[in-house]
Amino acid sequence: METMAILFLGVLAIATAFLVIFSKNTVHSALWMVGNCFVLAVLFLMLNSQFIAILQVIVYAGAIMMFILYAIMMLNLRREQDEGDPRKNLVTGRILLVLLFFTGLVIMGVGFSPIALKGRMASQAVAQFGEVNLIADYIFSEGLIPFELVSVLLTAAVVGAVYIAKKN
Amino acid sequence: MIDFFIIPVVKLTIIFSICLFLIAYATWLERKVLGHIQLRYGPMRVGWHGLLQPIADGVKNFFKEDVVPDNADKAVFVIAPVISISAAIILLAVIPFGEPIHMFGKEITLYIANPSIGILFILGFATLGSYGTILGGWSSGNKYGYMGGLRASAMIISYELSMAFAVISVVMMSGSFSLVDIVTDQETIWNCLRQPVAFLVFLISGTAELNRTPFDMPEAESELCCGYNVEYSSMKFALFFLAEYTHMFVFGALVTTLFLGGWHGPWLPGVVWFFIKTFLIVFACIWVRATFPRLRYDKVMKLEWKFLLPVAVLNLVATGGVMLFFI
CATH class of the missing domain: 1.20.5 (Single alpha-helices involved in coiled-coils or other helix-helix interfaces)
Structure with a gap:
């Protein structure tokens, strides 16, 4: 049950992280980032760390993302700019995708390993x-x-x- | 089964329906009190002294046309009021309404949850609620809404600081983040007497976080023609409206919990005391709205950064000093 929930959250975290990169609208990216912070907070909750989870929400989802959103809105980047050759972007995107996938796997592996559950916390x-x-x-x-x-x-x-x- | 499922579900239903009922009637109270302060009657037509007005308003909002502007960012436009209302209602979950009661041979606590991080939970989700305001303003594709959204985020970023500092001095006195512990700590003496400066700072910055007059920058009618919610109509507008009054109710409950001794009080049962105190704070909010004019935008910022924040930090240092040397 718990494993299933953590797996589901991990998939959600990776999916929202992808959406941060692949959204064309800057504000949408920022919003997916907020979602990502939220999923991470829930993951911390699953690991029995209420305090870290709420800090994740207050500091990242609340304060930092609010500043980023404020900056984006001040600069008024409503329409996305066309930058360079789209094919080049696609290749970089794919490399990033693979990299991120493996990072996610490593993070989840560390999370599942029994070492993580034996420390001070x-x-x-x-x-x-x-x-x-x-x-x-x-x-x-x-x-x-x-x-x-x-x-x-x-x-x-x-x-x-x-x-x-x-x-x- | 009974402990883990039935009791929490019953509690959820009762607490949320009572609170939402009270919040709906807070709109009636506001119009009525404002009316009488300004020598008018306020709502009089629907029911006795307009008592059915909130229901009539709800029905009206439900059947109005739901307009989404062409210029709007549709997905964000739809999700903004939802963020606003859910972040507001979730705050009710951690507020302790009264001391535990005994019923059917079981001890039933009058709160839905008592996490060890209660007050941080409230601060965190109160900030998240402002995403609704900001995104609502931005996504409508209207310059007034946009300005309202920007002002809202600037206000919330700044006033959150002094509010958090005021809360931290209370947390230092009680030694716990849990709201229930903070209330039990005030059994003999209320925090508004032990921490008068923090009490005032919390009241002022709380009113600012609520976006109410004299700090209603994000929705200044005369400057922004209603600000962030200018393009919203029908139920979406009603959700923003309800979120605002939920925040006001939670603010009243929070002042009661942190500074006015929560459910403690003589003779009457705890729950009754809790709601009396909350009502008084909500009434004070309305009274302030009827009394003070809107501040100018730069003065609002000056008040926070040059007065409230230094005072709150000094109060924190003083609290630490007193606790170190005398207690």
């Missing part, structure tokens, strides 16, 4: 401590230095982005 541990506490505990004790480094990096990126935007 194994369902028994989650049931005992509650997931948010477990993640917070890890981030603010063992993972403190990488966590702080990442936040410094992100702040630097934001400042850099503001600087570049100001110059124009």
